[in-house]
Amino acid sequence: MNFHLIYPEFLLIGLAFLVLMLDFFLSEKKKYLLNWVSTLGMAFILGIALFMNQQGDLYQGLLIIDGYASFFRIFFLAIGIVVTLISRDYVDSNISNPGEYYAILIFTILASISLASSGELLTAYVSLEILSFGLYVLVAYDRYNPASNEGGVKFILLGAFSSALILYGLSQTYGLIGTTRFNEIAVLLNSMENISIGMVVGFVLILAGIAFKLAAIPFHMWAPDAYEGAPIPITAWLSVCSKVAIVALAIRFFTNGIFPLAPDWQPILIVLAVLTMIGGNLLALVQKNMKRLLAYSSIGHAGYLLMGLATLVGVSDEGIVSKELTHLVSNGLIFHMVAYGATNFAIFFCLIIVYNSTGREDIQGLSGLASRQPLVALVMVCSLFSLAGMPVFAGFTSKFYLFNAVASQGFLLLVGVGIIASLISLYYYLTVARYLYIEKISDNSMIYVSFNSKLILIALLMFMILGGVYPSPLMDLIQTATDSILKID
Amino acid sequence: MELIYFQLLAAILFCIGIYGVLARRSAVLILMSIELMLNAVNINLIGYAAFSSFGSAHRNLGQVLVIFIITIAAAELALAMAIILRLYRNKNNVNVDELDILKG
Numbered sequence: 001m002n003f004h005l006i007y008p009e010f011l012l013i014g015l016a017f018l019v020l021m022l023d024f025f026l027s028e029k030k031k032y033l034l035n036w037v038s039t040l041g042m043a044f045i046l047g048i049a050l051f052m053n054q055q056g057d058l059y060q061g062l063l064i065i066d067g068y069a070s071f072f073r074i075f076f077l078a079i080g081i082v083v084t085l086i087s088r089d090y091v092d093s094n095i096s097n098p099g100e101y102y103a104i105l106i107f108t109i110l111a112s113i114s115l116a117s118s119g120e121l122l123t124a125y126v127s128l129e130i131l132s133f134g135l136y137v138l139v140a141y142d143r144y145n146p147a148s149n150e151g152g153v154k155f156i157l158l159g160a161f162s163s164a165l166i167l168y169g170l171s172q173t174y175g176l177i178g179t180t181r182f183n184e185i186a187v188l189l190n191s192m193e194n195i196s197i198g199m200v201v202g203f204v205l206i207l208a209g210i211a212f213k214l215a216a217i218p219f220h221m222w223a224p225d226a227y228e229g230a231p232i233p234i235t236a237w238l239s240v241c242s243k244v245a246i247v248a249l250a251i252r253f254f255t256n257g258i259f260p261l262a263p264d265w266q267p268i269l270i271v272l273a274v275l276t277m278i279g280g281n282l283l284a285l286v287q288k289n290m291k292r293l294l295a296y297s298s299i300g301h302a303g304y305l306l307m308g309l310a311t312l313v314g315v316s317d318e319g320i321v322s323k324e325l326t327h328l329v330s331n332g333l334i335f336h337m338v339a340y341g342a343t344n345f346a347i348f349f350c351l352i353i354v355y356n357s358t359g360r361e362d363i364q365g366l367s368g369l370a371s372r373q374p375l376v377a378l379v380m381v382c383s384l385f386s387l388a389g390m391p392v393f394a395g396f397t398s399k400f401y402l403f404n405a406v407a408s409q410g411f412l413l414l415v416g417v418g419i420i421a422s423l424i425s426l427y428y429y430l431t432v433a434r435y436l437y438i439e440k441i442s443d444n445s446m447i448y449v450s451f452n453s454k455l456i457l458i459a460l461l462m463f464m465i466l467g468g469v470y471p472s473p474l475m476d477l478i479q480t481a482t483d484s485i486l487k488i489d
Numbered sequence: 490m491e492l493i494y495f496q497l498l499a500a501i502l503f504c505i506g507i508y509g510v511l512a513r514r515s516a517v518l519i520l521m522s523i524e525l526m527l528n529a530v531n532i533n534l535i536g537y538a539a540f541s542s543f544g545s546a547h548r549n550l551g552q553v554l555v556i557f558i559i560t561i562a563a564a565e566l567a568l569a570m571a572i573i574l575r576l577y578r579n580k581n582n583v584n585v586d587e588l589d590i591l592k593g
Contacts, residue, residue, distance in 0.1 A: 175537030
């Protein structure tokens with residue numbers, strides 16, 4: 001077996017257990033070291049992952065380590081480092097038992113990586129469950145806080161329900177098509193003359209499960225509550241990692257597995273995308289709590305991602321239209337996820353800094369931030385503009401790529417809906433910006449920003465601007481990643 | 490015995506599970522309904538595996554899938570019960586209708 005392909009994953013498991021073990025031996029005062037151990041460990045593994053370019057299959061194709069998997073491995077490790085860094089102050093002051101916190105975080109990174117590299121439905125399901133289990137625990141991590149418990153219960157009940165849906169879909173696929181591997185599914189679907197209703201039910205249930213995990217409307221009920229109840233760094237992690245991991249799986253599953261059935265699933269996803277884009281952004285308009293507002297904004301962003309997923313494979317009467325366009329859409333999707341991830345971490349980090357000093361997470365608590373802490377206000381306003389899709393920032397460029405790709409697939413109306421949704425979102429993002437810069441200061445407590453935090457804020461801001469004005473190096477990376485999975489003829 | 494009976498049983502159990510998730514108000518009973526759905530999936534898989542026309546590799550795959558699902562379902566149940574227990578300690582109540590701290 002060529003186990004050397006997944007050394008970084010083995011090292012991640014080792015790191016998680018190391019953090020768990022160290023937790024036993026460190027006294028309460030020394031627990032802050034756990035953060036350094038996890039950050040440095042992940043940076044080390046990231047360094048190894050950057051220099052690994054061998055490709056191949058493991059376990060007879062259950063795990064596929066190709067350019068796509070390597071790209072997501074690097075991506076998840078990088079955002080893992082970011083989330084560990086932004087957790088530091090929050091965990092030190094608000095969370096008991098930091099050892100398990102970091103260890104479970106590392107396990108969710110591992111699960112996301114294997115989700116992006118799985119080439120088979122059962123592997124994908126097991127990775128998805130490891131990811132979800134970690135997130136359930138992390139959302140309910142603040143044990144003595146009823147809001148955290150409540151968010152956790154809602155999250156786990158609906159999460160378990162959605163995984164049961166995915167499983168029923170998996171069993172139908174297994175029984176009626178006779179395989180659970182993506183590439184074999186495609187071959188068998190192509191060779192079949194008529195598709196039975198049972199198979200369609202199976203795929204629709206898998207799609208519903210994916211929509212649940214992405215928090216697409218009308219399957220979004222759990223998202224705002226889980227986001228609001230969770231500790232703030234976990235809210236950031238939930239809004240980025242789980243979405244990216246699911247979309248990474250979906251791109252592979254759709255383009256390698258069920259693309260022959262595209263005319264059947266495309267309309268479903270288009271309806272979901274329209275509902276999610278419009279609904280998520282409309283519901284965000286009335287929110288008072290910043291975490292909840294960002295939850296609805298992330299539902300809106302899931303709508304843009306669903307729009308990309310829906311139009312991934314262009315179909316006409318003659319069959320699949322063009323491989324180049326599929327390439328374009330998946331590049332746009334991945335680029336949008338990268339930009340959205342960086343932006344979301346920046347805004348949540350600002351929120352963490354404010355919360356650590358003032359204990360407030362409502363929008364009113366941010367009023368007058370510009371005069372209290374100019375750098376934090378600047379980064380926050382830049383990330384709000386980036387989320388809204390204003391030029392110069394990464395959010396604009398990525399949205400432009402994505403919408404452009406969807407439009408060239410021939411879905412102009414859908415793009416129109418997307419643009420209207422972005423316009424709606426501009427309203428509530430600017431409301432927050434108004435509180436930051438124009439409203440009078442409502443409470444005068446000092447907001448403390450450490451030197452490290454300033455460095456992280458500036459790094460995230462630089463990434464946002466660099467991704468906006470000079471995206472071509474990033475696009476090249478994404479291009480090589482998608483090259484390795486798109487083999488549609 | 491024919492495959493169709495297994496499929497029907499699984500589909501009916503699955504639908505009862507969905508009904509339970511939607512209609513029950515206690516978090517523990519919702520969890521039991523979810524377990525019912527997962528077991529419906531297991532029956533479906535066992536049925537397909539027993540009447541498989543795709544060969545022995547396919548048959549074995551079905552049984553492996555069932556073992557994986559049983560394991561993961563057990564872990565999921567334990568985790569969910571732990572979180573529900575935390576909720577009960579804090580609120581003395583596991584009725585999902587009364588979970589109303591977070592809304593809007």
